[in-house]
């Protein structure tokens with residue numbers, strides 16, 4: 001894959017490890033190779049800015065409105081090719097903005113102030129994974145395209161929730177989840193992470209639909225002053241790939257956390273959320289001191305209803321999170337560190353295709369742990385690294401395709417949602433950790449910072465990283481004495497974990513291991529054994545319970561430590577899985593309630609799998625039958641595949 005970008009032409013600086021603050025660049029990379037998950041041809045005609053205008057109807061569960069696309073034409077003969085999935089298109093028109101239209105911040109909104117001519121366009125057959133290609137002829141000189149359309153209620157990138165599916169139960173809720181290729185189900189766009197756009201938007205929530213408190217949010221700047229009642233305007237001046245475009249509408253309230261950060265949550269959750277995320281500003285400062293200025297102005301967190309299919313989503317300026325990380329003790333906030341870290345790895349420097357997801361997620365896990373270490377100390381970061389290493393071992397043991405054990409994966413013909421595993425995350429992070437050990441932090445930290453600075457607002461692939469590693473590290477610095485040499489080939493293109501890879505270790509877990517051995521010998525766990533244990537230590541215990549543990553040992557654990565009533569969702573999910581797999585029936589009621597309310601795929605998949613493994617297919621199918629409608633389309637899809645088998 002060839003990635004062309006303007007920044008790539010900058011001469012390499014002569015001194016490797018000083019880092020002058022770079023200009024905040026808004027250059028745009030153009031991928032000329034092909035993204036297997038997009039029909040777009042940005043090498044011929046590329047979308048640079050979008051004006052979006054929607055009316056939100058909770059009654060119909062639709063967005064209706066228009067997308068105005070400003071395009072740059074590299075081939076004057078070529079049509080504009082877009083991605084779409086299940087969009088109901090009314091009309092497509094073209095117009096000309098011309099040179100003069102480009103002064104100042106671009107605001108296209110609904111384009112009602114200009115003359116439009118009907119365009120000739122066609123739509124390809126529906127591919128079950130990719131959706132439909134949309135091809136629009138462009139008359140000579142045309143550089144604006146307006147698509148008037150509506151989304152369908154089943155749009156894969158939107159979830160429409162009824163009031164009873166929210167924490168407060170008073171209002172319906174809408175949110176989007178565009179990664180990896182769902183933006184096309186609510187915006188006609190070039191839905192490839194190699195294409196970045198700026199955008200402006202107007203979101204109308206008609207008064208008849210809205211209680212006055214219903215708020216519209218996007219991964220963008222809210223424009224001040226607000227528009228007429230029921231209308232919210234946004235500007236997104238930093239270019240982003242379509243998978244980072246996000247929208248949410250619901251009854252949420254704001255609480256500031258610091259000068260440039262805050263939290264949005266349903267009223268009943270707001271105070272809890274603000275307390276849980278109180279360290280956000282410190283996390284930002286820690287990340288900035290390592291990797292340079294935060295370039296997105298604000299960092300807010302939106303707490304979604306429990307149906308949200310992921311733990312978190314790094315929508316720029318506005319991270320979306322599951323409420324299942326509100327543990328009350330900040331023990332799960334590494335997820336915020338993770339989404340914040342994406343402000344560098346992913347949002348600023350983006351994988352050009354989903355085949356190099358590790359450049360987003362592996363880097364992000366590495367940075368997440370550095371932030372956690374800076375705020376909470378090495379011991380906690382190491383516990384999380386060990387848990388991550390366990391996740392990796394498990395992922396490697398049951399991959400759908402053996403080739404998925406590589407960092408660079410082949411996703412041609414495959415759904416990127418299903419190709420998602422912990423390999424990109426944890427093997428990627430382990431690779432960077434090995435480089436850190438090899439060169440030392442005083443060399444490796446500035447190296448990473450330069451990676452972000454030099455590739456800011458562009459998209460990159462594995463080859464680009466290899467070249468950068470070679471030029472900026474391998475050829476300039478000797479590894480530390482005894483340190484391993486850089487071996488990108490083995491990490492990126494070979495399966496599994498290279499021999500001699502770093503092995504995270506935790507003393508706190510060694511103490512847990514002692515208790516596990518005792519349990520194996522029939523010695524029960526007493527409260528005094530677990531004094532001062534962190535939730536991480538509990539997780540380690542539950543993951544490591546000896547195979548032959550007798551049933552009464554589970555009863556004793558539950559009675560002593562109330563695990564079935566745990567308020568920590570990580571511990572609870574792990575315990576429920578243990579309970580199902582080992583036939584400990586007292587978890588069943590809690591399990592059903594969990595499966596009916598929580599939509600986070602990471603929790604649901606192992607729990608439904610455990611039911612199958614325990615020979616309880618009927619229970620799994622029955623519960624799923626009742627819960628499915630409340631799950632997000634992404635979660636539904638994964639579970640349909642699991643339970644149809």
Ligand code: BES
Pocket residue numbers: 179180309310311312313314334335338339342361417420425602
């Ligand atoms: N960007 C991901 C979520 C994602 C990945 C959505 C791929 C769709 C396709 C997000 O940053 C993430 O990794 N979330 C994790 C939490 C994290 C702490 C590992 C999750 O949701 O569990």
Ligand code: ZN
Pocket residue numbers: 338342360361364
């Ligand atoms: Zn991530």
